[in-house]
Amino acid sequence: MVKKNAFYAQSGGVSAVINASACGLIETARQYSSSIGKVYAGRNGIIGALMENLIDTSQESDDAIRALRHTPGGAFGSCRYKLKRLEGNKDEYERLIRVFKAHDIGYFFYNGGGDSQDTAYKVSQIGDRLGYPVVCIGIPKTIDNDLAVTDNSPGFGSVAKYVAVSVREAALDVLSMALTSTKVFILEVMGRHAGWIAAASGLAAMQAGDAPHIILFPEIPFNEDQFLRKVNSSVKDYGYCVIVASEGVRNEVGQFLSAMSAQQDAFGHAQLGGLAPFLAQIVKEKLGYKYHWAVSDYLQRSARHIASQVDVEQAYQVGKAAVELAVKGENAVMPIIIRTSQDPYRWEIGSTALKNVANVEKKLPQNFITQEGFGITQAAHSYLAPLIDGEDYPPYKHGLPVYVQLKNIPVEKKLKETFILT
Amino acid sequence: MVKKNAFYAQSGGVSAVINASACGLIETARQYSSSIGKVYAGRNGIIGALMENLIDTSQESDDAIRALRHTPGGAFGSCRYKLKRLEGNKDEYERLIRVFKAHDIGYFFYNGGGDSQDTAYKVSQIGDRLGYPVVCIGIPKTIDNDLAVTDNSPGFGSVAKYVAVSVREAALDVLSMALTSTKVFILEVMGRHAGWIAAASGLAAMQAGDAPHIILFPEIPFNEDQFLRKVNSSVKDYGYCVIVASEGVRNEVGQFLSAMSAQQDAFGHAQLGGLAPFLAQIVKEKLGYKYHWAVSDYLQRSARHIASQVDVEQAYQVGKAAVELAVKGENAVMPIIIRTSQDPYRWEIGSTALKNVANVEKKLPQNFITQEGFGITQAAHSYLAPLIDGEDYPPYKHGLPVYVQLKNIPVEKKLKETFILT
CATH class of the missing domain: 3.40.50.450 (Rossmann fold)
Known part of the structure; x- marks a missing residue:
C-alpha cells in the first residue's frame, strides 16, 4: 500500500x-x-x-x-x-x-x-x-440520534444525560416551591424531526409521580385540551408539573407550535417567542398556574462537563x-x-x-411512546438508559x-487558483 | 440551659x-x-x-x-x-x-x-x-448574592460556576459553526435587581476575544446602538459573539427589556417572550446575523451536578x-x-x-463593571473566581x-384550632 x-x-x-x-x-x-x-x-x-x-x-x-x-x-x-x-x-x-x-x-x-x-x-x-x-x-x-443502521449515534448519549440530569434537578426545585410559587415548569429541548432527546428526559423519573410528567414529542400532534387536562391532573395529584417539550412539536395540521407563537406577534417576528413561552402562555391563560420555562439550546449539546x-x-x-x-x-x-x-x-x-x-433518518419507534402520548415506555427506557451511563x-x-485550543497551523496552499463557494 | x-x-x-x-x-x-x-x-x-x-x-x-x-x-x-x-x-x-x-x-x-x-x-x-x-x-x-455584610451568600457560587462553565462550553460550539451558521448566541441568566450572576459568566474568558463578549447588567441601562456596535465588532474581530444577559436588564427609562418584548405582543401577553428572544430579534433585524438563544432559568440554580x-x-x-x-x-x-x-x-x-x-440588598460594586459597561473588571474577577473553585x-x-428523598414524617398536631393564612 x-x-x-x-x-x-x-x-x-x-x-x-x-x-x-x-x-x-x-x-x-x-x-x-x-x-x-x-x-x-x-x-x-x-x-x-x-x-x-x-x-x-x-x-x-x-x-x-x-x-x-x-x-x-x-x-x-x-x-x-x-x-x-x-x-x-x-x-x-x-x-x-x-x-x-x-x-x-x-x-x-x-x-x-x-x-x-x-x-x-x-x-x-x-x-x-x-x-x-x-x-x-x-x-x-x-445529537439527534437519527442516523440509520447504527444502534445509536455518538453525541446523543451526552445530550440525553444532560437533559435527564437537568430535569431531575429542576424538578426538585419546582417541587420545593410549588405550594406558594411556580407550579408548572417547561423545558424546551432540541429535536426538530424526532423526539429522541425529549424521550431521554423520561429517564429522570424513578417512580409514578416523578418528573417529567409530560413529554411532548414531534411524533404526537399537540392537542391543547389533552395537554391542559394532563397538566391539571399532574398539579392536582403531585402538586406540580414538569413538561419537557421537543422544539419540533406540531399541531394537528402539522404547523410547528413555535411558529404559531411567532404568528401571534404583532410585528410578524418569525423567530420571536419559541415553543416554551408559547406553552407557558397557554398554561397561564387556561389554568392560571404560575410557571417558569427554560430553553437549553446549545447548552445541552456542548455540556461536556456532564457527558x-x-x-x-x-x-x-x-x-x-x-x-x-x-x-x-x-x-x-x-x-x-x-x-x-x-x-x-x-x-x-x-x-x-x-x-x-x-x-436516511431513523425515527423514534412507535412503541417508545406511551399510548397516552405524554411519556416513554419500558422499551424506550431499556434502550435509552445504557447510553447515559x-x-x-x-x-x-x-x-x-480545561478545554484544549489547538494551534491549528495551516498547511501551505499549493494551488494557484482560488475557489468560490456557491 | x-x-x-x-x-x-x-x-x-x-x-x-x-x-x-x-x-x-x-x-x-x-x-x-x-x-x-x-x-x-x-x-x-x-x-x-x-x-x-x-x-x-x-x-x-x-x-x-x-x-x-x-x-x-x-x-x-x-x-x-x-x-x-x-x-x-x-x-x-x-x-x-x-x-x-x-x-x-x-x-x-x-x-x-x-x-x-x-x-x-x-x-x-x-x-x-x-x-x-x-x-x-x-x-x-x-443565589443572587445580594445579602449584606457576608462576603458572599451560599448558593451563589454554584450558580456562578454553572453559568461560567456553560458559557465556556457553548462558546466552543458557536465558534465551531460560526462561518456558515450561528454567529450570535445569547444566554439569559437570573438576576432581576443585581448583575452578580451575569458577572460570573465573565470568569469563562481566559484571554481577549474569549466569550462572553458582551455581558448585560441590570446596573447599566441598555443602549441599543452601543449594544449593536459591540455585537458587530465582536463578529468582525472574532467571528462570533456570545452575550450573557441578566433578566433584569432595563432600558434608559427604567423599563425591563423583557417587559417591552411582551408589550409588543398583539395580545398583551405580559409574560410571553422574555429577554433573550427580544435581544435576538434586535440582532437579526439590525445586523442580520443568524442567532441562537438559551434561557437557563431553574436549571442554573438547581444544577447540583456542577456545584x-x-x-x-x-x-x-x-x-x-x-x-x-x-x-x-x-x-x-x-x-x-x-x-x-x-x-x-x-x-x-x-x-x-x-x-x-x-x-438590605447588596449591590454589585461599580468598580466590578468595565467603563464600557459590557464586561467585568479585574476586581470582579478576583472577587468571583474563588467562589466557583x-x-x-x-x-x-x-x-x-442519586438525590435523597427524605421520609418527611409529620409531627402530630397538638393544637385544636386551624390557622388561615392571609
Whole structure:
C-alpha cells in the first residue's frame, strides 16, 4: 500500500464528543504511520477541502490530541454545507480532486450526521467516476440520534444525560416551591424531526409521580385540551408539573407550535417567542398556574462537563475504527455501534455501507411512546438508559473545565487558483 | 440551659446547596443533644410553623441527613411568604408562639435571603415583646448574592460556576459553526435587581476575544446602538459573539427589556417572550446575523451536578455555625462568611446581627463593571473566581445523580384550632 495523507473534517452541528472521535482517529492514524502520512483537518468541514484551508494536525502534540477527548465543540470548525449531485456540479468535485492530489490525500474521513454521510458517499464516488482513487470513511455523529443502521449515534448519549440530569434537578426545585410559587415548569429541548432527546428526559423519573410528567414529542400532534387536562391532573395529584417539550412539536395540521407563537406577534417576528413561552402562555391563560420555562439550546449539546462515559468511549471508538477500516482496505463505509447485549449492556463496533446511511433518518419507534402520548415506555427506557451511563469528567483548573485550543497551523496552499463557494 | 426543640425552615427561592446548610444544621444539632432536642422542619418554610405542619427530622437516618449535602432543591419545601409587621398583625405572631409552645420549641433557624432574614428578625422580637423566649438564628442563602455584610451568600457560587462553565462550553460550539451558521448566541441568566450572576459568566474568558463578549447588567441601562456596535465588532474581530444577559436588564427609562418584548405582543401577553428572544430579534433585524438563544432559568440554580466545592462547604458551615451560635447563647444573629485572604483564598465564619441584613440588598460594586459597561473588571474577577473553585460531584447510579428523598414524617398536631393564612 502506498502511503498517503488523510483528510478529516467535522460536519453539521457539533456535539460534546465529536472531538473524542477526532482524538480516536488522529491517535490511531499516528499508530499506522506506515500507511497514513499526515492527517490534514479541514477548516470548517468540507469547506476546508474546497477552499484548500487545511490544518496540519501533525503539528499538535500527543497531549493536545489526547485533550480533544474531553473538549466539546468542533476543534477544526464545522459547517452546514452539502455537496450537490455530481451530475451538473462537476466543478466542486474536480476541485476536491485537485486539492487531494496537491496534498497527496488518499483517505477522506467525514464526521457527521445523515447529511454529512451523504457528502461522504458522494466523495466516495469520485474514485470510480472521476478516476481519482480515495478511500472514503464516514464517522457517525449526531445529537439527534437519527442516523440509520447504527444502534445509536455518538453525541446523543451526552445530550440525553444532560437533559435527564437537568430535569431531575429542576424538578426538585419546582417541587420545593410549588405550594406558594411556580407550579408548572417547561423545558424546551432540541429535536426538530424526532423526539429522541425529549424521550431521554423520561429517564429522570424513578417512580409514578416523578418528573417529567409530560413529554411532548414531534411524533404526537399537540392537542391543547389533552395537554391542559394532563397538566391539571399532574398539579392536582403531585402538586406540580414538569413538561419537557421537543422544539419540533406540531399541531394537528402539522404547523410547528413555535411558529404559531411567532404568528401571534404583532410585528410578524418569525423567530420571536419559541415553543416554551408559547406553552407557558397557554398554561397561564387556561389554568392560571404560575410557571417558569427554560430553553437549553446549545447548552445541552456542548455540556461536556456532564457527558456520558459510554458516549465518550463510543465516540472515540468510531474514530479509531474509521482508521482501522481504511487501513484494512474498506471503502465507502461507516463504523456503527452494535448492541450485542441489553442487560448487561454490551456493544461492539461494526460497519455499514455509506449508501445505507446517507440521507436516511431513523425515527423514534412507535412503541417508545406511551399510548397516552405524554411519556416513554419500558422499551424506550431499556434502550435509552445504557447510553447515559457513567461519568467522564474533564480536568478542571480554578473551578473551570480545561478545554484544549489547538494551534491549528495551516498547511501551505499549493494551488494557484482560488475557489468560490456557491 | 433547659433543653428545647428546634425549628428549622427553608425560605425563598431554593438553591443547589440550601440542603447542605440543612445537613450542617441537623448533623450539628444531633451533636448538641444536651441542649437541643429534636429538630422540627417547617413544611414549606414559615408556613409550616403557622399551619403547625412540622416534620420530625429525628426520624431520618444519619445517612439520609448526610445525603442532603449533595441534594439540590429544598428538602422540606420552601415558600415565598413574608411575615407582616408585628404592629397590627399580632395574630400571626401569637399563632407562632402557640405552635412553638405546643412543641416546646426554643430555637428558630431560618434559612434564606434578605426577605427571610427580615422574617427571622421579626420572630426574634417575639421574646421581648410577646414574652416568649426563642433563640433566633438566620442562615444565609441566596443565589443572587445580594445579602449584606457576608462576603458572599451560599448558593451563589454554584450558580456562578454553572453559568461560567456553560458559557465556556457553548462558546466552543458557536465558534465551531460560526462561518456558515450561528454567529450570535445569547444566554439569559437570573438576576432581576443585581448583575452578580451575569458577572460570573465573565470568569469563562481566559484571554481577549474569549466569550462572553458582551455581558448585560441590570446596573447599566441598555443602549441599543452601543449594544449593536459591540455585537458587530465582536463578529468582525472574532467571528462570533456570545452575550450573557441578566433578566433584569432595563432600558434608559427604567423599563425591563423583557417587559417591552411582551408589550409588543398583539395580545398583551405580559409574560410571553422574555429577554433573550427580544435581544435576538434586535440582532437579526439590525445586523442580520443568524442567532441562537438559551434561557437557563431553574436549571442554573438547581444544577447540583456542577456545584462549587467552596460553595457546598460554606453552605454546610453556615448551617453548622447557626447551631453553635445558638448553643453559645447568641440570639438574633446570622452566620456570615468572612474573606480573610484573597490570594490564596481563605475564609472563616463570623456573625452579624439580623437587623444588619434584614431587607438590605447588596449591590454589585461599580468598580466590578468595565467603563464600557459590557464586561467585568479585574476586581470582579478576583472577587468571583474563588467562589466557583473545586468540584463536589454527587454520587451517580445508572448515569443519574442519586438525590435523597427524605421520609418527611409529620409531627402530630397538638393544637385544636386551624390557622388561615392571609
